[in-house]
Amino acid sequence: MGRHGLIFIMIISLDSVLGQVSYSIPEEMVKGSVVGNIARDLGLDVKRLKSGKARIFTSDSVQYIELSRERGVLFVKDRIDRESLCRQTTPCALHLQIILENPMELFRITVEITDVNDNSPSFKNDQRRFEISESAVTGSKFVLERAVDADIGVNGLKNYTLKPTGNFVLSIQSHSDGIKKVEMVLHKPLDREKEEHISLLLTAVDGGEPQMSGTVKIDVTVLDVNDNAPVFTQSLYKAAIAENSPIGTTLITVSASDADKGTNGEVSYSVSTAIDSETDSFTINENGDVIVVGEVDFEKAKYYRIDIEAQDSGGLSDSSKIIVDVIDVNDNKPVISILSKSDLIREDSPQNTVIAMFSVLDPDSSNNGQVNCRISGKLPFTISTSSNDFYSLVTDSELDRERSSEYNISMTCSDEGVPSLSSSVTLTLQISDVNDNAPVFERSSYEAYIIENNTPGLSIFTVKARDADWNQNARVSYILEDSSVNGVPVSSYVSVSADSGVIHAVRSFDYEQIKDFHFRVKAQDGGSPPLSSNVTVKVLIQDQNDNPPQVLYPVQTGGSLVAEMVPRSADVGYLVTKVVAVDVDSGQNAWLSYKLQKATDRALFEVGLQNGEIRTIRGVTDKDAVKQRLTVIVEDNGQPSRSATVIVNVAVADSFPEVLSEFTDYTQDKEYNDNL
CATH class of the missing domain: 2.60.40.60 (Cadherins)
Structure with a gap:
């Protein structure tokens, strides 16, 4: 970096702002010149600059400094002219921020721009004319135009010389604010008859290396008898004006008096050369009214110094100055700049997860520039600040994608001016799912x-x-x-x-x-x-009706003689026997009913529909056959129903021998079985 190399490096730990580095470079460095090894000075690996997509953020309209991620250095991107950048302000510095992502980090960089002697002293006019009465007394003063040098410090304006020094000598007076008052003092009385026109050369030099200079030619015409100069009522005037005051506004009225009479006592006013062009916003009329003719902007200048001059028709003059304080008006909205943001986060992200980093700048002063930021609505986010003008949008409670899978976060930043001005920005954030719900x-x-x-x-x-x-x-x-x-x-x-x-x-x-x-x-x-x-x-x-009833009694022996005996003396309703059946189905599929399907004598017996009991329905007579055969059908209540049949043999007799003599095996009764 040569003789204008690195001055100092200072690293300060701040919450989200991790460090601060300062460099010092001269103005007018060649494009591509290295400012400093930022990776080394911040203690970062060059790989981190690449993976974090390192980039420079600055509020300046022109980006003068560029970052090389590959080399880890800062270099000059554009011509830096200290005078256009900072005018007379010192020190002059560029304020940068380096933003990294994954994780988000912010580093603050200050680059001080030092002055080089690249401007010569200059005068607004290259010629000045005076008409001075020959009666002017020795010691009379004539205000000369001051030179302006845009450089500062040792490179700024240093001294004046006036040649030749026959009738006039140079007087330079320094004020407490550092401004020099340049006057031409009559050293030797004038004699119009000897010399009516005098030519002088005023030279201004600076203190730079090499030294630079500027000149103005002074022509003096000697007049007769004007021996009183105008005198201002005050050597210093003070005034105040609100910024954005309309053109034509009267700032202040000044006055100078001249003891002479007639035309020699007539005074005219003018605004003298200023340090810079900002005082071109004011003019003065013949009545001494100082009037606004241009823009008055607090953000460009917080005060003005206006040098004024009163001159009579004989060329005698006096000077004064007006110090104008500019009153700030809340005419600037806060400017929100998003430095970095996330579009998607997991629903299980912990509290204080950073969603976005942003800066807010308001160039107004005092309360007009004091900014407060808030989030619209009741959302699980909050705004925190780690340093002036820099903010973070973070989560302040648990997220649940099942409650809300997307947020439109509207942030509004308002200043404290009256009335307050504000700016808003809306960020859209998606919430990604985590498996936190069981089926x-x-x-x-x-x-x-x-x-x-x-x-x-x-x-x-x-x-x-x-x-x-x-x-x-x-x-x-x-x-x-x-x-x-x-x-x-x-x-x-x-x-x-x-x-x-x-x-x-x-x-x-x-x-x-x-x-x-x-x-x-x-x-x-x-x-x-x-x-x-x-x-x-x-x-x-x-249950399905898939099982027919099963007869448990009487048992069907398949060939042996089984018979129930009914005595001939049996009365009506005599219980002969009972058919017992079951059904393994359930419900109505197992509800059984009994019916007499066939009988030797239907007039003699009946079967109980529900209980299967076989009873006589009349008295037994001698005419009734000994051998009686009944066929009983058992049906369930299924749809369709299923059934089973049973044959019941009944012997009508008073004694067992009688049965044996009359009864034969029922199984041999072919006619009955065929009919069944």
């Missing part, structure tokens, strides 16, 4: 029914669970949990479709063997790790 079944338990003798593979019913998460985290699979029913794995009874939750029967069920069973189904999501819940399912087998 939930629609019911706490399920009951399902299936009719026995079903076809294997039949769909019984469907379980359904929902997951509040998104995408893969909400993709539910159904799993049959291992268990056993009567010692048999439940998987041999039912199966579950993993995608749909449909329960299928694996086998055909028999109500007479199993009437109900239960099992558990697990719903599991596709997250990593997965979350699950389970539910109990009870399956009830419904």
Whole structure:
């Protein structure tokens, strides 16, 4: 960096602002010149500059300094002219911020611009004319135009010389504010008859290396008899004006008096050469009214110094100055600049996660430039600040994508002026899903029914669970949990479709063997790790009328002689016997009814419809045959019904020998059996 190398480096730890580095370089450096090794001075690896997408942020309209991520250095990008950048302000500095991402980091860089002697002293006018009365007394003063040198310090304006020095000598007076008052003093009385025109050369030099200078030619015309100069009523005037005051506003009225009479006592006013062009915003008329003719902007100049001159017609003059304080008006909105932001964060992000970093600048002063930022609405975010003008948008409570998957965050920054001015910006933030919700079944338990003798593979019913998460985290699979029913794995009874939750029967069920069973189904999501819940399912087998009644009594022996005896003295309603039958089905499928289907003598016997009791319906006579055969049908109440028949042999006799003599094997009664 040569003789204008690095002056000092200072690193300060601040919350989000991790460090501060200062450099000093001269103005007018060649483009591409290295300012400093920023990676080394900040203690960063060059790889970090690349991975963090390091970039420079500055509020200046022109970016003078560039960052090389590959080399880790700062270099001059554009011509830096200290005079156009800072005018007379010292020190002159560029304020930069280096922004890194992943994680977000902010470094503050200050580059001081030192002055070089690249401007010579100059005068606003290259010629000045005076008309001076020959009666002017020795010691009379004539205000000369001051030179302006845009450079500062040793490179700024140093001295004046006036040549030749016959009649006039140079007088330079320094004021407390550092401004020099240049006057030409009459050293030797004038004599118009000897010399009517005098030519002088005023030279201004600076203190730079090499030294530079500027000149103005002074022409003096000697007049007769004007021996009184104007005199201002005050050597210093003070005034105040609000910025943005309209053109034509009168700032102040000044006055100078001249003791001469006639035209020699007539005074005219003018604004003298100023340090810079900012005082071109003011003019003065013949009445001494100082009037606004240009823009008055507090953000460009907080005060003005106006040098004024009063001159009579004889060329005598006096000078004074006006110090103008500019009153700030709240005419600038806060400017919000987003330095870095995230468009997507996880819903399980911890509190104080940084969403965005931004700066807010308001060039106004005092309360007009004091900024407060807030978030519109009740959102789980807040704004924190780590240093002046720099802010972070962070989370301040837990996020839940299932409650809100997207936020439009409107930030408004307002100053404290009256009335207040504000600016707003809206950021859109997406919340990404985390598998924090287990599937939930629609019911706490399920009951399902299936009719026995079903076809294997039949769909019984469907379980359904929902997951509040998104995408893969909400993709539910159904799993049959291992268990056993009567010692048999439940998987041999039912199966579950993993995608749909449909329960299928694996086998055909028999109500007479199993009437109900239960099992558990697990719903599991596709997250990593997965979350699950389970539910109990009870399956009830419904009966079908698939079993006919079974006769338990009388027992059908298939050939041997079995008969019930009824004495001939039996009365009406005599209980002969009772048909006993059962049905292994259930419900109405097992409700039995008894009917007499066929009988040797239908007029003699009846069968109880509900109880199967066989009774006489009249008295027994001697004419009734000993051998009686009844056929009873037993029917269930199913749809369609099923039945069984039983043959009941009855012997009408008073003694067993009588039965033996009359009774033959019923099984040989071919005519009866054929009819049946």
